[in-house]
Amino acid sequence: MLNDAAPVTLREVGLRDGLQGIKAILPTARKIEWVEKEHAAGVREIEVGSFVPAHLLPQLADTAEVLAFARTLPGLVASVLVPNLKGAEHALDAGADLMLIPLSANHAHSLANLRKTPDEVVAEVRRIRAARDASGARTVIEGGVGTAFGCTLQGRVEPDEVLRLLQALLDAGADRVSLADTVGYADPDMVSKLFERALRLVGDRLCCGHFHDTRGLALANICAAMALGISRFDASLAGIGGCPHAPGASGNAASEDLAYMLAAMGRAPDLDVAALLALRGEVAQWLTGEPLHGALWRAGLPKDFNHHASQP
Amino acid sequence: MLNDAAPVTLREVGLRDGLQGIKAILPTARKIEWVEKEHAAGVREIEVGSFVPAHLLPQLADTAEVLAFARTLPGLVASVLVPNLKGAEHALDAGADLMLIPLSANHAHSLANLRKTPDEVVAEVRRIRAARDASGARTVIEGGVGTAFGCTLQGRVEPDEVLRLLQALLDAGADRVSLADTVGYADPDMVSKLFERALRLVGDRLCCGHFHDTRGLALANICAAMALGISRFDASLAGIGGCPHAPGASGNAASEDLAYMLAAMGRAPDLDVAALLALRGEVAQWLTGEPLHGALWRAGLPKDFNHHASQP
Numbered sequence: 001m002l003n004d005a006a007p008v009t010l011r012e013v014g015l016r017d018g019l020q021g022i023k024a025i026l027p028t029a030r031k032i033e034w035v036e037k038e039h040a041a042g043v044r045e046i047e048v049g050s051f052v053p054a055h056l057l058p059q060l061a062d063t064a065e066v067l068a069f070a071r072t073l074p075g076l077v078a079s080v081l082v083p084n085l086k087g088a089e090h091a092l093d094a095g096a097d098l099m100l101i102p103l104s105a106n107h108a109h110s111l112a113n114l115r116k117t118p119d120e121v122v123a124e125v126r127r128i129r130a131a132r133d134a135s136g137a138r139t140v141i142e143g144g145v146g147t148a149f150g151c152t153l154q155g156r157v158e159p160d161e162v163l164r165l166l167q168a169l170l171d172a173g174a175d176r177v178s179l180a181d182t183v184g185y186a187d188p189d190m191v192s193k194l195f196e197r198a199l200r201l202v203g204d205r206l207c208c209g210h211f212h213d214t215r216g217l218a219l220a221n222i223c224a225a226m227a228l229g230i231s232r233f234d235a236s237l238a239g240i241g242g243c244p245h246a247p248g249a250s251g252n253a254a255s256e257d258l259a260y261m262l263a264a265m266g267r268a269p270d271l272d273v274a275a276l277l278a279l280r281g282e283v284a285q286w287l288t289g290e291p292l293h294g295a296l297w298r299a300g301l302p303k304d305f306n307h308h309a310s311q312p
Numbered sequence: 313m314l315n316d317a318a319p320v321t322l323r324e325v326g327l328r329d330g331l332q333g334i335k336a337i338l339p340t341a342r343k344i345e346w347v348e349k350e351h352a353a354g355v356r357e358i359e360v361g362s363f364v365p366a367h368l369l370p371q372l373a374d375t376a377e378v379l380a381f382a383r384t385l386p387g388l389v390a391s392v393l394v395p396n397l398k399g400a401e402h403a404l405d406a407g408a409d410l411m412l413i414p415l416s417a418n419h420a421h422s423l424a425n426l427r428k429t430p431d432e433v434v435a436e437v438r439r440i441r442a443a444r445d446a447s448g449a450r451t452v453i454e455g456g457v458g459t460a461f462g463c464t465l466q467g468r469v470e471p472d473e474v475l476r477l478l479q480a481l482l483d484a485g486a487d488r489v490s491l492a493d494t495v496g497y498a499d500p501d502m503v504s505k506l507f508e509r510a511l512r513l514v515g516d517r518l519c520c521g522h523f524h525d526t527r528g529l530a531l532a533n534i535c536a537a538m539a540l541g542i543s544r545f546d547a548s549l550a551g552i553g554g555c556p557h558a559p560g561a562s563g564n565a566a567s568e569d570l571a572y573m574l575a576a577m578g579r580a581p582d583l584d585v586a587a588l589l590a591l592r593g594e595v596a597q598w599l600t601g602e603p604l605h606g607a608l609w610r611a612g613l614p615k616d617f618n619h620h621a622s623q624p
Contacts, residue, residue: 155616216607295528304467
């Protein structure tokens with residue numbers, strides 16, 4: 001019996017969320033190779049970088065070049081992170097398919113990470129929406145609410161505040177919104193409860209979940225959100241990334257692990273998990289000495305994996 | 313709002329499934345300390361060893377002594393693994409609360425691991441049941457069907473065969489049965505499907521799930537089984553263990569990670585996760601040089617963890 005549940009999209013964020021936390025600068029040619037091979041493995045959404053000042057994140061200074069390459073690949077949705085209007089103007093000029101504006105539900109984290117309060121970010125989204133509309137570009141605006149399940153600086157974050165900010169982002173002109181467990185505090189029960197409330201509030205404009213694997217729960221949390229119909233998740237190859245404000249944070253959901261889980265469940269018919277695993281090996285060599293994560297690379301794929309995926 | 317879902321039991325199997333795969337022999341005093349501290353942390357079911365010939369598993373040769381100590385702890389269910397009637401007679405003599413008889417659904421694995429076919433194991437369970445009844449002991453008999461989701465030797469294992477063996481074990485006199493993903497091939501979708509069929513067949517005599525974290529899915533798989541009402545799971549501190557016939561196998565679900573997840577979800581009110589994490593650190597020192605697993609130890613508990621657990 002084939003599982004006829006809807007496919008789930010894996011959005012690769014390693015080139016942005018991953019590389020921004022690594023001091024070494026990956027050469028542009030490597031980034032392009034990464035994007036090209038991930039696309040060849042069937043990944044159709046990739047966050048290629050951030051439009052932030054190069055002196056703040058020299059690792060991502062070549063975002064425009066990587067984006068220009070990504071735009072040549074058929075069917076690929078190439079996204080970038082932008083922290084403000086200036087970054088958004090770069091993204092519009094460069095023809096990004098999507099720009100993600102991060103917002104921290106927690107005030108202290110917001111000030112530490114973005115030097116703005118959450119409501120100042122909402123106001124910036126309003127300006128970004130005006131700029132997008134004036135430009136005639138079709139770049140999608142996604143507002144991403146981070147520290148949605150708690151924060152290392154403050155502890156608990158009120159779900160009511162998270163929901164208020166989701167609505168505020170949409171009211172300010174975001175096309176869609178997402179929820180991020182920036183510091184790895186979520187558990188499957190919290191995910192069920194918050195995503196259920198968020199879906200009731202904003203429906204399918206809630207487009208994505210972003211889970212860190214800090215405490216080993218990224219894949220379980222993704223399953224909890226999938227059970228509610230969420231069908232897009234961020235992940236990074238080799239699990240690189242994490243929040244500089246979360247001590248001991250052990251990275252994102254690993255793309256190869258998520259791809260394996262989705263493929264095994266019949267939810268990612270177009271992903272070539274073996275190819276992603278091979279690319280993970282290459283990226284690991286490029287990043288020698290950096291802390292990497294994930295489980296699948298150690299064990300490899302199950303015997304007869306292709307048959308395995310459709311087991312009744 | 314407090315989560316009023318039923319508590320879930322964590323059964324510690326590190327002293328058996330974990331230590332049997334580690335060459336170094338942990339001194340009996342350390343094992344007793346481990347059992348005592350785990351009990352103090354709120355764990356109420358511990359598999360303390362195996363009754364197998366000492367020349368085969370010298371690491372577990374002191375099972376009777378560890379069991380005798382475990383029996384002195386109030387409220388603790390002390391279990392042992394027994395591979396055959398002879399082992400069962402030891403378990404009955406020693407007053408084990410429960411004996412687990414493993415069975416591999418896969419023929420090749422069964423012969424490699426137990427030197428018996430699955431149906432020969434069923435026949436042995438019948439003899440064990442007769443011995444238990446004749447002895448007057450109240451030792452519970454659990455039949456554990458392993459390689460239930462596939463096998464490194466054979467690949468796919470037929471769910472129909474797994475279900476047949478569950479029923480055969482009960483018919484032969486097992487009081488209850490459990491399912492094990494011995495080699496880490498399960499995914500949440502397979503877990504849902506097989507546990508659902510098994511529950512339809514044997515009801516609440518299906519008492520436990522045993523998941524290896526070989527490909528990072530142990531906790532997601534546990535959540536899938538919890539969603540069907542399964543309320544007992546095996547785990548080992550620091551994730552030690554794995555199957556000698558599963559190359560690259562990266563161990564069991566880590567007790568401290570499972571305890572954290574359950575506590576966060578309000579499903580383990582009596583577990584002291586911080587105490588388990590501290591014990592994990594001690595066990596790691598005792599096992600210096602051995603491959604350990606798990607995620608929580610790296611990051612620690614979230615800030616304000618106690619409040620966090622009841623977040624709406």
